[in-house]
Amino acid sequence: MTVKVLIVDDSPTMRAILSMMISSDPEIEVVGKADCPSTARQMIKELNPDVMTLDIEMPGMDGLDFLEKVMRLRPMPVIMVSALTAAGAEATLKAMELGAFDCFAKPALGFASDKSQSQTLISMIKGAAKNGGHRPLSFRNRSASAQNAAPAPSSVASGYRPKPGSIIAIGASTGGVETLLALLKDFPANCPPTLIVQHMPPLFTASFANRLDRMCPPKVSEAKTGDPLTPGHIYIAPGGERHLEFQNAAHGPRCLLVSDEPMSGHRPSVDRLFLSVAKNCGRRAIGIILTGMGQDGAMGLKAMRDTGSFTIGQDEESCVVYGMPAAAYRMGAVESQLPLSRIAAKALEACA
Numbered sequence: 001m002t003v004k005v006l007i008v009d010d011s012p013t014m015r016a017i018l019s020m021m022i023s024s025d026p027e028i029e030v031v032g033k034a035d036c037p038s039t040a041r042q043m044i045k046e047l048n049p050d051v052m053t054l055d056i057e058m059p060g061m062d063g064l065d066f067l068e069k070v071m072r073l074r075p076m077p078v079i080m081v082s083a084l085t086a087a088g089a090e091a092t093l094k095a096m097e098l099g100a101f102d103c104f105a106k107p108a109l110g111f112a113s114d115k116s117q118s119q120t121l122i123s124m125i126k127g128a129a130k131n132g133g134h135r136p137l138s139f140r141n142r143s144a145s146a147q148n149a150a151p152a153p154s155s156v157a158s159g160y161r162p163k164p165g166s167i168i169a170i171g172a173s174t175g176g177v178e179t180l181l182a183l184l185k186d187f188p189a190n191c192p193p194t195l196i197v198q199h200m201p202p203l204f205t206a207s208f209a210n211r212l213d214r215m216c217p218p219k220v221s222e223a224k225t226g227d228p229l230t231p232g233h234i235y236i237a238p239g240g241e242r243h244l245e246f247q248n249a250a251h252g253p254r255c256l257l258v259s260d261e262p263m264s265g266h267r268p269s270v271d272r273l274f275l276s277v278a279k280n281c282g283r284r285a286i287g288i289i290l291t292g293m294g295q296d297g298a299m300g301l302k303a304m305r306d307t308g309s310f311t312i313g314q315d316e317e318s319c320v321v322y323g324m325p326a327a328a329y330r331m332g333a334v335e336s337q338l339p340l341s342r343i344a345a346k347a348l349e350a351c352a
Helices: 012-023 036-047 065-072 085-099 115-131 177-186 204-215 270-280 297-304 323-332 340-350
Strands: 003-008 028-034 050-054 079-082 102-105 167-173 194-198 219-222 233-236 243-249 252-258 284-291 310-314 336-337
Touching: 003 012, 003 036, 003 115, 003 323, 012 028, 012 050, 012 115, 028 036, 028 115, 028 297, 036 050, 036 065, 050 065, 050 115, 065 079, 065 085, 079 085, 079 115, 085 102, 085 177, 085 204, 167 177, 167 270, 167 297, 177 194, 177 204, 177 340, 194 243, 194 270, 204 219, 204 233, 243 270, 270 284, 270 297, 284 297, 284 323, 284 340, 297 310, 297 323, 310 323, 310 340, 336 340
Parallel strands: 003 028, 003 050, 050 079, 079 102, 167 194, 167 284, 194 233, 219 233, 284 310, 310 336
Antiparallel strands: 243 252
């Protein structure tokens, strides 16, 4: 079955580049190209696309306002195409919280010839069409004011203390922005040191870490080599160029960023993080695999479980895309499969 795509971007050059990238797959058809939301609205009615790619900065009505209207009046899978800037990253994160399926870094001139990036966009489109842009009801119903509110008090008892040496490692991809926000809001300010790989383009992870830091009780930051792993701190792997690993250093456990080839198709890779935790932590670690396309993290989570770590997989019902958790579950890597609402409490209990 052919996937019908509508491209919405005010730049004719960008519309042409995206169309070329998408049309390289015979199973996808670009049925329309709109230069503004008003034109896109009419095309949606006439063409009934399966997936829409949406720029953020456009004349008349920006992409965020248009996305909000689309999700309220005619919900459909939307992939945000955003510039690699701090402002673009922040806006894209807001878009994903509003219900966008995924984000793709806006290509530069000549970028359409990059087959790996074309394949990334094609995979996003096919994943969005397959999953229908599904968003769990709890995410769709959250208001913008709730999303930007101050950190909510954790449901964990105020006297919570993690066991010395305990560590939590988390992997996520498509749908992970709002999933991690929901999960980490339930972490107490003195949570175990937590390492996270969320598949994102470069620059997006810094904005994501800042956003989580404003909205969650623990301290959240983008990881740097040499950062000491301390209770009450969450470390996000920088997007794009290096893997995040757990390191047992002379002065205690640290973050280590490694420049190396992609693993399981990704850099940073969830597998790479989980394998380093399995090697160095064993029973002291908790592994969590969340929503996402593909199977990155399954092999690493299995290694964690085999070395005595307690492992958790998000269940299908609460996932945006039940790909990574499903692969891990089929491999025997998941000890406890849970809805998102129960994962934080279970992980924290295992570290107490």
